[in-house]
Amino acid sequence: MQQRNLRRYLRHGTLTHLAVFEAVARHRSFTRAAEELSMAQPTVSVQVKKLTETLGVALFETGGRGVQMTRAGRELFGACRDIFARLGEIDARLAGLRSPAQGSLRVAVGTSARAFAARLLGSFSARFPDVEIAVPVLNRHELLGRLAAHADDFYVLSQPPEDTRFVSYPLQVTRLLVCARADHAFARRRGLRFDDIAQQAFLLREPGSGTRKLVEDLFARHGATPKVRMELGSNEAIEQAVRAGLGLAVLPDCMIRTGSASGLRALDVDGFPLVRNWYLLHESEAALSPCARLFLEHVQHPQARKALRPPVGTRTARRQ
Numbered sequence: 001m002q003q004r005n006l007r008r009y010l011r012h013g014t015l016t017h018l019a020v021f022e023a024v025a026r027h028r029s030f031t032r033a034a035e036e037l038s039m040a041q042p043t044v045s046v047q048v049k050k051l052t053e054t055l056g057v058a059l060f061e062t063g064g065r066g067v068q069m070t071r072a073g074r075e076l077f078g079a080c081r082d083i084f085a086r087l088g089e090i091d092a093r094l095a096g097l098r099s100p101a102q103g104s105l106r107v108a109v110g111t112s113a114r115a116f117a118a119r120l121l122g123s124f125s126a127r128f129p130d131v132e133i134a135v136p137v138l139n140r141h142e143l144l145g146r147l148a149a150h151a152d153d154f155y156v157l158s159q160p161p162e163d164t165r166f167v168s169y170p171l172q173v174t175r176l177l178v179c180a181r182a183d184h185a186f187a188r189r190r191g192l193r194f195d196d197i198a199q200q201a202f203l204l205r206e207p208g209s210g211t212r213k214l215v216e217d218l219f220a221r222h223g224a225t226p227k228v229r230m231e232l233g234s235n236e237a238i239e240q241a242v243r244a245g246l247g248l249a250v251l252p253d254c255m256i257r258t259g260s261a262s263g264l265r266a267l268d269v270d271g272f273p274l275v276r277n278w279y280l281l282h283e284s285e286a287a288l289s290p291c292a293r294l295f296l297e298h299v300q301h302p303q304a305r306k307a308l309r310p311p312v313g314t315r316t317a318r319r320q
Contacts, residue, residue, distance in 0.1 A: 017051035020044055021059060021073075022080040026149060028067050085150060091289075103291030104132040106152040111139050112211050112235055112252070113156045113278050116172055124298045131291055141208030147281070153292045155281040158210050168279040169299065175253040175273035176214070177266040181245045187265040194222050197269055201229035201247035203238045211235070214274060215250050239264070250274070 023033035024044065034041040052059050059073035069077060109117040114137050121133055138146065143157050147166075160168045178197055180186055186196070198219065204226065205212040219226050229247045232238050238249045243263040253273060256266050280299055282288065288296065 014051065014054060017047050017054070018076075018080050018083065020047040021051055021076065022084070024048060024060070024067065025069055025073060025077045025080075026145070030067065088150065100290030100294045101128045102130045103289060104134070105154075105291050105295055106134045106136070107154045107156065107295075108136045108138060108143055108146050108152040109156045110143055110158065110210060110278075111137055111205075111233075112174075112209075113158075113172075115254075116278075117156050120171070120299065124295055127298065128294065131294075139206060139208045140210035140213065150283065153282065153289070154295070156278060157281065158276050158278050160279050160281050165284055166281050167284045168281045169296075171278045171280050171299070174276040174278065176211070176250050176276055177253050177256060177273050178248055178269045179242055179251050179256050179264050179266050180248050181242055182263055182265045184245075184248075184265065186248075186267050190268045192267055192269045194224075194269065194271060197248060197267070198222065198224045198226075200227065202226045203230050203232060203241045203247045203249040204228050205235070205238065206231050206233050210276075211250065214276065218271075218274070252276075 020033065020037065020039075023036050024030055027033050027036070030041055030044050030048075033039075034044045037044065048059065055072070055076070057072040058070050059076060061068050061070055107117070107121060114135075117135070121135060125131065125133060136146065136152070140157060140159075143155060144161070146152055147155055147161070156171065158174075160166065186192060186200075202215070204215060215226060230241060232241060235251055235255060239251060239255055241247070242249050242251075248267070253266065256264050280296075282292070282296070
C-alpha cells in the first residue's frame with residue numbers, strides 16, 4: 001500500500017522538483033531561486049508547476065505581498081527540510097566508502113573573508129588537488145540563510161550564531177580602521193574623536209553585510225547614524241571610492257598600504273582599531289564526510305595557519 005502511494009513521486013523525478021520548490025519557498029521569490037540554482041526563471045516556474053500537478057494541490061499563491069506559500073506549501077516546505085537532512089546523513093555515511101582525497105567540499109565564505117579564505121583553500125587544494133571545491137562568496141545575511149538551510153560543509157564568518165548545533169574554530173583576527181584619501185583634512189591629525197568622523201560622509205557595504213552592521217552598531221552606541229554617501233558590494237570597490245575622495249570608510253588594515261603613494265591613510269580615531277574575529281563553522285551533530293574531516297585536519301595544521309597570513313608585500317597600516 002505504501003509503495004502504491006509513493007508511485008506518483010517516483011514517476012516524475014520529484015526530488016529535483018522538491019529542490020526547486022524549497023529554494024522558491026525559502027527565498028519567497030522565483031527570481032532569487034533561479035539565481036541560486038543557476039536556472040532560467042521559466043524553468044523554475046515549470047518545475048514548480050509539474051510538482052503542483054503531481055501533488056494535486058496548490059503550493060503558492062501570489063498577491064500584493066509577493067510569493068506566499070499555501071497551507072500545503074508550508075507542510076511540504078517542512079517535509080523538504082527533513083528529506084534533505086536525511087539524504088545528507090545518508091550521503092555522509094556512503095562517503096566513508098569513497099576516497100577522502102577525491103571527494104567534494106563546499107565552503108561558504110563571507111565577502112570580507114574571501115582573501116584569506118582563498119589562501120587557506122589554496123593550500124588545501126595544493127595538498128589534495130583531486131578534491132572538488134565550491135566556494136559561494138556571500139554577505140552575512142545570505143551566509144546565515146545558507147547556514148539555516150544546511151547548504152554547505154563549512155562556513156567562514158564573523159560573530160557566529162549562539163547555537164549549540166554548531167562548532168566553531170577561530171581562524172583569523174582582522175583589525176578595522178577608519179581610512180581616508182591621503183590628502184583629506186583629517187589625514188595628519190592625531191587623536192580624532194568619534195564626533196569628528198561622525199559628521200563626515202561614509203562609504204558603506206550593502207545592507208546585510210557584516211562590516212556594515214559593525215559600523216552601524218558603532219554609530220548606534222554613540223547615538224548617531226552614519227551619513228551614507230554610497231553603498232558598494234565589496235571592500236575593494238569601497239577602497240577605490242575612498243581613493244577617489246568620495247568619503248571615509250572602515251576597512252581591514254591589510255587593505256590600507258603605508259605611505260602617501262598608496263592614496264589611502266589610516267586615521268588616528270579614538271576607539272579604533274575595531275577587532276573582528278573570523279571563524280570556521282560546521283554543524284556539531286552532522287556527520288562530516290571524509291573529505292570534510294580532511295579539510296578540518298588541514299585547517300588545524302600549523303602550515304595551514306601560515307597560509308592565512310597576507311602574502312609578502314602586503315603591509316598593514318601604521319597610525320599616521
